[in-house]
Amino acid sequence: MKIFTYSLIIIPFIWIGFRVTSAEETEKSIISSKKYRVTYEFNIENSESGYRVTSFLPQNSFRQSVQLQKNDTLSADIQTEKIRGNSLITWKGNSRSDTTITLSFEVKTSSVKYQITDQLAKPSLAGIHPEFTIPSDIIQSTSSKIKALNKDLGISSDSSVMDIIRKSFNFVLDIPSSSISDLTDALTCLQDRECSCNGKSRLLVAMLRHNNIPARMVGGLILNEGSKRTSHAWVEAYIGKQWVPFDALNDHFASLPAYYLKIYEGDEFLITRNTGYQFDYMYHIKEIRKNDYKSSSLLNIWEMIDSGAVPKKPFLLLLLLPLGALIVGIFKNVIGLQTYGVFLPVLLAFAFIEMGATQGLLFFTSIVVCISLMSFPLDKWGILHTPKMIVMLITVAIYSLVCMNIFFKTGWVDPYSTLMFPVIILTMIAEKFARKIDEDSVKEALSIYGQTLLVTMCCMWILSAEIIQHFFITFPEILCSLAGFGLLLGKWIGLRVTEYARFGNFDTKKIEASHVK
Amino acid sequence: MLSKFFSSRLSMPNGILGINERNCSLIYELNNRKDYKFADDKLLTKQVLEGNGLACPKTFAVIHHIGNIERTWESLQANDSIVIKPAMGSGGNGIKILRRKNNQWFQGKNPVSEDQIFSHIANILFGIYSFGDTDKAIIEELILPHATLTNIYEHGVADIRVILCNQKPLMAMLRLPTSESDGKANLHQGGLGVGIDLQTGKLTHTYDGKSYIEHHPDSGAKIRDIQIPDWQDLMELSVKVARSFPLNYLGIDIVIDKNKGPLVLEVNVRPGLGIQMANKKGLKATLTEFAAC
Structure with a gap:
C-alpha cells in the first residue's frame, strides 16, 4: 500500500519534470508577463469612390513590446508615418467588392506601478510641449467651473502634487460611468456627472492642467480575450520627470495592469476614416501561451x-x-x-x-x-x-x-x-x-x-x-x-492540532510518568 | 518513514489517543465494517443482549411504520413513564423521556400533546436523527437510577461508559447530567465526565468540558471517592457484553437501576475520547500498560 501511495505521488512529478525538461527552450517558465495577439479587422463595402482609413500602431516601451506580424491586406496602399510620437498607419484604396483589412501584432505587456510621495515637487514646465499645459476646446482647463471645483475640493496654490492628483482623481473616479458614445468634453462631464472614459479623462486632464501639472490623454485597448469594438482612454500626467498613467474609470492610480495596451498619445480616435461607404471594424484579442508544454502531454487541455x-x-x-x-x-x-x-x-x-x-x-x-x-x-x-x-x-x-x-x-x-x-x-x-x-x-x-x-x-x-x-x-x-x-x-494517525488544545489541559508530566514506568 | 516521524514526534509524548489514530489503528483495525450495525442499530444491540441473557431496559414496543404509531401508542397506555428513542440515533439526539401525571404526558416540566409525540415518532421514522436513512423508533422502560447517583444530582440519568479492547476494560467514566445538559449525560451536551478507578469503582477526577471541578455545579455534591454500587457486577457485565459482540474495540454504556442493578443501555463503536480527560490518562498509555491490543 505504501509503495502504491508513494509511487502515486512521485510518478506524476517525474513525468512533469520530464515534460518540462524536454520542452523547447521557448516553452519554459510557467507564468511570465502576458503575451497577446491583437488583430484590427476593418470591413469596407462599396468603396468605389475610394476609402482612406487611419489607425495607430502601438509602440515599444519599457512595459510593452510590440512585434508587427506580416499583414495580409489585399489591394491596399499602406502608408505609415510618425506624428508627435505616435505611429500612424493608413490604408487607401477603392474596390467594388467587399474589402477586409487586417493587421495583427503580438504584444508582451507587464503591469507597472509608480510610487508618488507627498514630497514630490511641482513639475517644471520647461521643456514640456505647451499643448500639455494649455486648454483646448474640449479640455477647458481655465474655465471658471474648473476653478470652482478646485476650490470645492480644497486644492490651493500650496497643495502638494500628490494632494492635487489624489483629490482630482478621486473626484473623477466617483463620477458614475456611462457608455455615451458622443464626444463628451471636460465641462459636460462635470455638469452631467455621468460620462464615458473619454469624458472622465478629459475632465481629469483639465483639472491637472488647471493646477499646472502637464497632462495628456492616451488611448489603447484593454486586452481581454475575445473580440470587441471598444477602445479605452486614460490619462498621463508629467510628474517626477516622467509620464505617469492614471485611469479614473477603472481606478488605476499611478499604475496600469498588464492587460492595458497603450496605442497612442493625445486626444485621438483609434480609427479615423473618410466617408461614403459602409464600414465596420473589430478588435480581436487572443492571449498567447508559451507554456503549455505540449510535448508528451497525456491530455492537452x-x-x-x-x-x-x-x-x-x-x-x-x-x-x-x-x-x-x-x-x-x-x-x-x-x-x-x-x-x-x-x-x-x-x-x-x-x-x-x-x-x-x-x-x-x-x-x-x-x-x-x-x-x-x-x-x-x-x-x-x-x-x-x-x-x-x-x-x-x-x-x-x-x-x-x-x-x-x-x-x-x-x-x-x-x-x-x-x-x-x-x-x-x-x-x-x-x-x-x-x-x-x-x-x-x-x-x-x-x-x-x-x-x-x-x-x-x-x-x-x-x-x-x-x-x-x-x-x-x-x-x-x-x-x-x-x-x-x-x-x-x-x-x-498523529494528534490533530485542536486535540493538543483539548487534551493539553491536564498534567502531562504525571501522564508521562505513568507511561514511562 | 514520514509516518513514523509523525507518529513518534507528535502523538507519543503523553500517551493521548487522537481521533485519527483511534479510527485508523483501533476501530478500523479491530472491528469489521459489517459488524458496526450491532452497535449503530440499537434494536440489533438489544436483540444481541436479550439473546445472550444480558441485562438491559425492557422494550415495550418497536415502531417500524408510520401507520402503526397510533395503534402502538394505545397499547402503551398502561405505563406511566417511557423513553422513545431512534434505533439509529447518535449522541443522545432524538431521545424523549416522557412521564404521565393525571393523564397528561410531560417531558421534564413541559406538557406534551399526543400530536407532538406522534410527530416526534414520525420524525424518527423519517430518519431525521439518522442522517437521512429511514429508522425505527424504540419505546422502552425508563430507568430509575440508583440512589448513589441521584444523590449527586437528582435529575436525568447518569450512565457509566466502559471502553474495552479485546474484551479487556481499558477505562471507565461516569457521565453525570447537569441542568445545562438537559437531563442527558453526553459530555458535549454539557454533562460531566468523572473518571473511575477500574480496580475499586471509586470516582476520581471530574471534568466539565473546560476544567476540573470537585463538586456538582447544580447540587454542590462532592464527587470524588464516591463508590459506584455493584462495581464488580458492572465490570463482569461489560466483559460479557464485549464477548457477545463481534466488536473488539467498543464503548459500553451501562446504567444502574435502583431495583435491577446494572443494565446495558447501548454499545458504541466510536467511543469518544473525552474519557481520557476524566481519567487524566491517555488511552494509548493504558493500552501499552495493559498490553491489551
Whole structure:
C-alpha cells in the first residue's frame, strides 16, 4: 500500500519534470508577463469612390513590446508615418467588392506601478510641449467651473502634487460611468456627472492642467480575450520627470495592469476614416501561451480550451475540486477544524471566487440566517423532515432569485454569479446550521460556521491563484499525486492540532510518568 | 518513514489517543465494517443482549411504520413513564423521556400533546436523527437510577461508559447530567465526565468540558471517592457484553437501576475520547500498560 501511495505521488512529478525538461527552450517558465495577439479587422463595402482609413500602431516601451506580424491586406496602399510620437498607419484604396483589412501584432505587456510621495515637487514646465499645459476646446482647463471645483475640493496654490492628483482623481473616479458614445468634453462631464472614459479623462486632464501639472490623454485597448469594438482612454500626467498613467474609470492610480495596451498619445480616435461607404471594424484579442508544454502531454487541455470547444471554467472546476478537497481534508484531519459538510468549503470557495469574497460572504451568510430563522417556526409546527427541507429549498430558490434581481438592478454583483451557489447545498448547510443551534447551542453553531468560512477562504485563496490554475491545466497528471496525498492523509494517525488544545489541559508530566514506568 | 516521524514526534509524548489514530489503528483495525450495525442499530444491540441473557431496559414496543404509531401508542397506555428513542440515533439526539401525571404526558416540566409525540415518532421514522436513512423508533422502560447517583444530582440519568479492547476494560467514566445538559449525560451536551478507578469503582477526577471541578455545579455534591454500587457486577457485565459482540474495540454504556442493578443501555463503536480527560490518562498509555491490543 505504501509503495502504491508513494509511487502515486512521485510518478506524476517525474513525468512533469520530464515534460518540462524536454520542452523547447521557448516553452519554459510557467507564468511570465502576458503575451497577446491583437488583430484590427476593418470591413469596407462599396468603396468605389475610394476609402482612406487611419489607425495607430502601438509602440515599444519599457512595459510593452510590440512585434508587427506580416499583414495580409489585399489591394491596399499602406502608408505609415510618425506624428508627435505616435505611429500612424493608413490604408487607401477603392474596390467594388467587399474589402477586409487586417493587421495583427503580438504584444508582451507587464503591469507597472509608480510610487508618488507627498514630497514630490511641482513639475517644471520647461521643456514640456505647451499643448500639455494649455486648454483646448474640449479640455477647458481655465474655465471658471474648473476653478470652482478646485476650490470645492480644497486644492490651493500650496497643495502638494500628490494632494492635487489624489483629490482630482478621486473626484473623477466617483463620477458614475456611462457608455455615451458622443464626444463628451471636460465641462459636460462635470455638469452631467455621468460620462464615458473619454469624458472622465478629459475632465481629469483639465483639472491637472488647471493646477499646472502637464497632462495628456492616451488611448489603447484593454486586452481581454475575445473580440470587441471598444477602445479605452486614460490619462498621463508629467510628474517626477516622467509620464505617469492614471485611469479614473477603472481606478488605476499611478499604475496600469498588464492587460492595458497603450496605442497612442493625445486626444485621438483609434480609427479615423473618410466617408461614403459602409464600414465596420473589430478588435480581436487572443492571449498567447508559451507554456503549455505540449510535448508528451497525456491530455492537452489547453488545446480544448483554445479551440473554444469547451470553456475554461468547467475544466478549472474539475481540476481544482480535488485540490480543494485535499485542503479541506488537511484542515479536518490534521488541524482538526469542523466544517458543515465535507466538501462544502470547496464548492463555496468556487462560488466566492465567482462572486467576490465580500459579496459571496454576505449572500451566503444572509441565506444561512434566513433559513435558520425559518426553521424555528417549522420545528414548532412539527413539520416533518423531508417536507421541511422542501419548504427551505423553495425559500432559498426564491431568495436567490430576489437577490439576482437586486444585483441586476444595482450592478453590484454579476447576477449570473449567484447561480454558482448550488441551491441544494445551500439549503442543506442552512438546515445543518439550524439543527446545530437546536441540538447544541448558537455558540457552537456559529463556531462551526466560522471554521467553515475559514477553510473556505483558504481554499479560495489557493484555488484562485493563477499560477495554480495554470499548473493544473498544463499538468493534469498532478491529480494522481493528489490521490496519493489523500491516501497518505488517510494513514496519518498523529494528534490533530485542536486535540493538543483539548487534551493539553491536564498534567502531562504525571501522564508521562505513568507511561514511562 | 514520514509516518513514523509523525507518529513518534507528535502523538507519543503523553500517551493521548487522537481521533485519527483511534479510527485508523483501533476501530478500523479491530472491528469489521459489517459488524458496526450491532452497535449503530440499537434494536440489533438489544436483540444481541436479550439473546445472550444480558441485562438491559425492557422494550415495550418497536415502531417500524408510520401507520402503526397510533395503534402502538394505545397499547402503551398502561405505563406511566417511557423513553422513545431512534434505533439509529447518535449522541443522545432524538431521545424523549416522557412521564404521565393525571393523564397528561410531560417531558421534564413541559406538557406534551399526543400530536407532538406522534410527530416526534414520525420524525424518527423519517430518519431525521439518522442522517437521512429511514429508522425505527424504540419505546422502552425508563430507568430509575440508583440512589448513589441521584444523590449527586437528582435529575436525568447518569450512565457509566466502559471502553474495552479485546474484551479487556481499558477505562471507565461516569457521565453525570447537569441542568445545562438537559437531563442527558453526553459530555458535549454539557454533562460531566468523572473518571473511575477500574480496580475499586471509586470516582476520581471530574471534568466539565473546560476544567476540573470537585463538586456538582447544580447540587454542590462532592464527587470524588464516591463508590459506584455493584462495581464488580458492572465490570463482569461489560466483559460479557464485549464477548457477545463481534466488536473488539467498543464503548459500553451501562446504567444502574435502583431495583435491577446494572443494565446495558447501548454499545458504541466510536467511543469518544473525552474519557481520557476524566481519567487524566491517555488511552494509548493504558493500552501499552495493559498490553491489551
